[in-house]
C-alpha cells in the first residue's frame with residue numbers, strides 16, 4: 282500500500298510535467314517536428330476532440346477491486362493494453378532512442394514497435410531489450426522483403442506494415458522551419474538494403490517525397506506471403522481499407538491517422554474505430570493510435586472497439602524527458618489511471634471495457 286496520497290510512486294506526477302521536461306530538451310524546430318501535424322492541423326485537434334466527446338459511466342458498488350489489465354495481441358502477452366509506437370528519427374530526442382523505449386516497454390510488461398526509420402537497427406534494439414522489442418515496423422517499399430528477413434532473423438514476433446505513407450504528409454511546420462534533421466537519426470535500417478545499396482539520403486527522400494514504388498494491396502500481399510511472421514496493417518481508417526488489408530493477409534489492424542501527420546483533414550481515429558470494428562467482426566485484433574494521452578483515452582478506445590492502444594507522442598515526451606525512466610513513467614501513469622477508472626466503472630477485465638460503459642455527448 283502506498284504511503285502517499287497518490288496511487289503510484291513515479292518520478293513524474295503527470296504527463297504535463299513530462300511534457301514540460303521534454304520540451305526543455307529540444308529546439309523549437311524539433312518540437313515542431315514532434316508536435317506538428319499535416320496541413321492546418323485540423324486532424325490534430327480532431328484526434329483530441331473525439332476523446333473529449335465521450336464520458337465514462339460509473340458503476341457504483343460494483344465490487345471490482347483488482348481489475349486485470351492483462352491482455353494479448355497476436356499471442357504476445359501484455360500486462361497493460363498500451364504499446365509504444367514506431368517513430369523514426371528517435372535519436373533526435375534521446376541518443377538511446379528505441380533502445381530506451383523498448384527497455385521501458387519491457388519493464389512495464391508491454392511491447393515497443395521498433396521502426397524501420399529509427400536510429401538503431403532492428404537487431405540492436407532487440408539485443409538490448411528482447412522482452413520489449415517484439416514487433417518491428419517497415420514500409421511497403423522495394424526493400425520490404427529484405428528487411429522482413431532481418432526482422433525474422435532477429436527474433437521478432439510480428440511485423441507492422443505502415444500502409445498510409447506512400448508519401449510523407451504535407452507537414453506545414455517542418456516546411457516553415459526548413460526542418461533538415463541529421464539523417465543519421467533515421468539510418469538504423471536504411472543501409473545495406475540490397476537493391477543497389479541506395480544511400481540513406483536516397484531512401485529517406487523516397488519515403489518523404491514519394492516515388493518509392495509504393496505498392497498496391499496485391500503487391501503487398503504477394504510479398505507478405507513470404508514474411509514468415511504475422512503482420513499488422515498500420516494506418517487503417519475506413520472499413521473498406523480494413524477489408525482490403527485482411528484480404529491481403531494482415532492478421533491485425535491499427536486504426537490510425539498517423540498522429541494527424543498524413544492527410545489533413547482526415548477523420549479522427551477514434552471516430553472511425555467503431556465502423557472498422559463492425560466491419561471486421563469481433564475476432565480480428567484491432568489497435569488504435571492517434572491522440573492517446575491519458576488512461577481515460579485508453580479506456581474509451583477499448584470501449585469503442587480496440588483491443589489495445591499505441592502511444593506515439595506521449596512516449597516520445599517520456600523519452601526526451603528522461604530516457605527509459607521517462608517512458609516507463611508515461612506507461613505507468615496511463616496504466617495506473619486506467620486501473621483506477623476500471624475500478625470506478627466496474628470493469629473487471631480488459632474484455633469487460635465495453636461500449637455500454639461509455640456515453641457519447643454531442644457538442
Ligand SMILES: Cc1cc2nc3c(=O)[nH]c(=O)nc-3n(C[C@H](O)[C@H](O)[C@H](O)COP(=O)(O)O)c2cc1C
Nearest residue numbers: 366367368369398443539540570571572592593594
Ligand atoms: C516524431 C514522429 C515520428 C514518427 N515516425 C513514424 C514512422 O517512422 N513510421 C510510422 O509508421 N509511424 C510513425 N509515426 C506515427 C506513430 O507511429 C503513431 O502513429 C502516432 O504518433 C500516433 O499518434 P500520437 O502521437 O498522437 O500518439 C511517427 C510519429 C511521430 C510523432
